[in-house]
Amino acid sequence: MLSxxxxxxxxxxxxxxRTNFINCLSxxxxxxxxxxxxxxxxxxxxxFNSVFHLGANPPLxxxxxxxxxxxxxxxxxxxxxxxxxxxxxxxxxxxKAHQTSARYPQNVSEFDAIGLIPxxxxxxxxxxxKESKIQIGLKFQQRIDxxxxxxxxxxxxxxxxxxxxxxxxxxxxxxxxxxxxITGTGLDGYHNTQRIERLSYAKPELPLISLPLNYxx
Amino acid sequence: MLSxxxxxxxxxxxxxxRTNFINCLSxxxxxxxxxxxxxxxxxxxxxFNSVFHLGANPPLxxxxxxxxxxxxxxxxxxxxxxxxxxxxxxxxxxxKAHQTSARYPQNVSEFDAIGLIPxxxxxxxxxxxKESKIQIGLKFQQRIDxxxxxxxxxxxxxxxxxxxxxxxxxxxxxxxxxxxxITGTGLDGYHNTQRIERLSYAKPELPLISLPLNYxx
Numbered sequence: 001m002l003s004x005x006x007x008x009x010x011x012x013x014x015x016x017x018r019t020n021f022i023n024c025l026s027x028x029x030x031x032x033x034x035x036x037x038x039x040x041x042x043x044x045x046x047x048f049n050s051v052f053h054l055g056a057n058p059p060l061x062x063x064x065x066x067x068x069x070x071x072x073x074x075x076x077x078x079x080x081x082x083x084x085x086x087x088x089x090x091x092x093x094x095x096k097a098h099q100t101s102a103r104y105p106q107n108v109s110e111f112d113a114i115g116l117i118p119x120x121x122x123x124x125x126x127x128x129x130k131e132s133k134i135q136i137g138l139k140f141q142q143r144i145d146x147x148x149x150x151x152x153x154x155x156x157x158x159x160x161x162x163x164x165x166x167x168x169x170x171x172x173x174x175x176x177x178x179x180x181x182i183t184g185t186g187l188d189g190y191h192n193t194q195r196i197e198r199l200s201y202a203k204p205e206l207p208l209i210s211l212p213l214n215y216x217x
Numbered sequence: 218m219l220s221x222x223x224x225x226x227x228x229x230x231x232x233x234x235r236t237n238f239i240n241c242l243s244x245x246x247x248x249x250x251x252x253x254x255x256x257x258x259x260x261x262x263x264x265f266n267s268v269f270h271l272g273a274n275p276p277l278x279x280x281x282x283x284x285x286x287x288x289x290x291x292x293x294x295x296x297x298x299x300x301x302x303x304x305x306x307x308x309x310x311x312x313k314a315h316q317t318s319a320r321y322p323q324n325v326s327e328f329d330a331i332g333l334i335p336x337x338x339x340x341x342x343x344x345x346x347k348e349s350k351i352q353i354g355l356k357f358q359q360r361i362d363x364x365x366x367x368x369x370x371x372x373x374x375x376x377x378x379x380x381x382x383x384x385x386x387x388x389x390x391x392x393x394x395x396x397x398x399i400t401g402t403g404l405d406g407y408h409n410t411q412r413i414e415r416l417s418y419a420k421p422e423l424p425l426i427s428l429p430l431n432y433x434x
Contacts, residue, residue, distance in 0.1 A: 002352070002379040004339070010276055010375065013389070020389030022273040025353055025378065027305055027393065028400035028410065029270070030244030050269055053246070054281060055366040056239040059227055062281075064271060088244055095416065095425055102419040113421070122221070135219070136242055142365055148358060148372060149272040155365060158227065161242065162219040172230070172237030176244065176402050183245035183400050183408075185393050188415045188428065193245065193400060193408035199312065200405070202319040204330070208312055211405065 024186040031089035031184045033097055034063070035111075035118065035127040036077035043118045043127050045110040046074045047097045049184050051086055059158035061086060061138060067150040073106065078154060082140045083125045086156075087132035090180040094190050096131075124160055133179040135162040170214040173198065241403040248306035248401045250314055251280070252328075252335065252344040253294035260335045260344050262327040263291045264314045266401050268303055276375035278303060278355060284367040290323065295371060299357045300342045303373075304349035307397040311407050313348075341377055350396045352379040387431040390415070 010018065029049040036044045054060040063086075065075045078084045089097040093116065100110045111118045111127070118127035119135075128135040138156030145152050167175040177193050184190055198211035227235060246266040253261045271277040280303075282292045295301045306314040310333065317327045328335045328344070335344035336352075345352040355373030362369050384392040394410050401407055415428035 002350070003382040003385070005378045006339070007276075007374075007376045010378070015274070017389035018276070019273040021385075021391055022276045022375065023270050024389075024391035024393060025276075025303075025351070025375065026268050026270040026278055027247030027249055027398055028245055030246065032244055051243050052267055052269055052281065053240050053243040054363070055283075055368060056236040057232070058366065059235070059239045059242075060366055061243055064269065064279075066272075086242075091413065094413070098416045098425060099419050102421045102423075104421050108421075122223070133219070134242070142363075144361060144363065144370075146271070146359075146361065146370075146372070149275065149277055151272060153361075153363075153370065155363070157224075158239065158242065159224045161222045161227070165220040168220070168238075172234035172241075173403050173406070174238055174241035176241060177408060181244055182413065183410060186390050186415075188417070189390070190413040190416065191394060191400075191410035192413055193410050196308065196311070196399065196407040196409055198403075198405045199315045199407065202316050204319045204321050204325075206319075208315060 020186055028191070029184045031097065031182060033087040033089060033100065033129050033132065034074050035085040035087060035129060036074050037081060037126055038077050039080055043109045043111050044073050044077055045100050045116065045129065047089065047100045054155060060141070061156055061158065063154050065152045065154055075152065075154065078140050079143065081125060084138055084140065084156060085126045085128045086136040086138060087129035088134040088176070088179070088181040090133055091182050091192055092180065093131045094182060122160060128162070133164050134181060136160065166215060166217050168216050170216055175213060237403055245408070246401045248314065248399060250304040250306060250317065250346050250349065251291050252302040252304060252346060253291050254298060254343055255294050256297055260326045260328050261290050261294055262317050262333065262346065264306065264317045271372060277358070278373050278375065280371050282369045282371055292369065292371065295357050296360065298342060301355055301357065301373060302343045302345045303353040303355060304346035305351040305393070305396070305398040307350055308399050308409055309397065310348050311399055339377060345379070350381050351398060353377065383432060383434050385433050387433055392430060
């Protein structure tokens with residue numbers, strides 16, 4: 001027997017309680033650090049739990065930005081520079097990643113304040129996080145405003161990808177668990193993962209089989 | 218030393234390889250079953266790894282729909298009925314959840330084909346998945362088309378939530394791991410989780426502390 005809340009119950013919840021509760025309902029979340037620079041070449045870093053896959057061809061990722069948050073520096077940097085990086089949060093550096101959500105003054109780089117290393121390479125104009133095992137460089141493509149709650153969807157096209165070679169499988173699957181990437185719940189929950197299995201492509205009337213992980217190296 | 222692919226390398230990847238690879242880059246994903254009905258009251262069920270939190274007040278969730286996929290039945294049902302459900306995939310039923318991605322004929326309900334039970338309750342017009350421990354009933358609010366790759370963002374407002382009482386904490390945090398909810402990678406990877414910790418709200422110059430889980434029951 002499950003407990004139950006309806007819209008009226010939800011609207012009457014204490015605001016902080018409701019924020020925690022509703023933030024848990026979508027399930028496990030990706031955890032990524034977005035790196036950017038402003039027009040003075042000052043670096044910026046912020047943790048996001050709303051980065052998602054948008055499409056493979058062209059290779060696109062999306063991210064939701066909230067109004068009036070520490071994320072606004074990141075948003076204005078992305079729009080003015082036109083480039084940004086997405087870097088996976090891993091099981092070693094997650095407290096530093098979490099700490100980027102603090103409201104530092106605009107003239108302070110979260111890289112410096114927190115002790116993560118900005119890495120500029122291959123002529124990419126935005127900084128990667130050197131400690132991240134999976135680093136993605138993106139070109140800003142589009143901002144779609146979502147009037148219903150004043151959020152914005154930012155879409156980027158993937159231009160560069162860095163990854164540990166020993167995590168790549170022969171069919172293109174990248175083993176995030178082996179790379180040390182972690183997942184999140186709500187606003188503040190951090191979790192390691194334990195693979196159950198990969199399942200074969202589903203067809204009607206065909207039994208599913210467990211896919212092996214054939215690493216290229 | 219990380220391996221590296223640039224945009225040209227990515228565009229030259231075999232299509233299936235690229236789809237797997239790019240689908241892994243956003244990090245761990247939520248896994249949810251979306252339940253709906255068509256105008257003939259036939260039930261429909263499909264797995265999604267692109268459901269995300271959009272906002273807590275009003276309580277909103279978003280989901281990306283791809284063109285020309287099995288998801289199109291779900292999309293047309295949501296738009297015609299105006300209601301749908303989001304149900305967490307758990308560690309017991311994930312193979313059934315995966316199997317919903319097979320292309321069943323339009324006159325076959327995935328609930329019947331796969332052996333999950335549609336649950337209608339509290340006058341909600343769309344079916345919940347009885348086996349899911351966290352069930353959410355939503356009202357369709359808005360469709361935002363994303364022209365860059367012909368996808369659509371569907372936004373729903375949360376009207377009903379069902380959850381295990383012993384998973385709810387005193388500050389509103391819902392312990393998804395305790396509820397048996399799992400997470401995904403790429404198109405076909407399924408993972409259990411192991412909590413590392415919850416971290417306190419971050420402020421500049423203040424050390425983070427580990428938050429206890431105070432269950433209400």
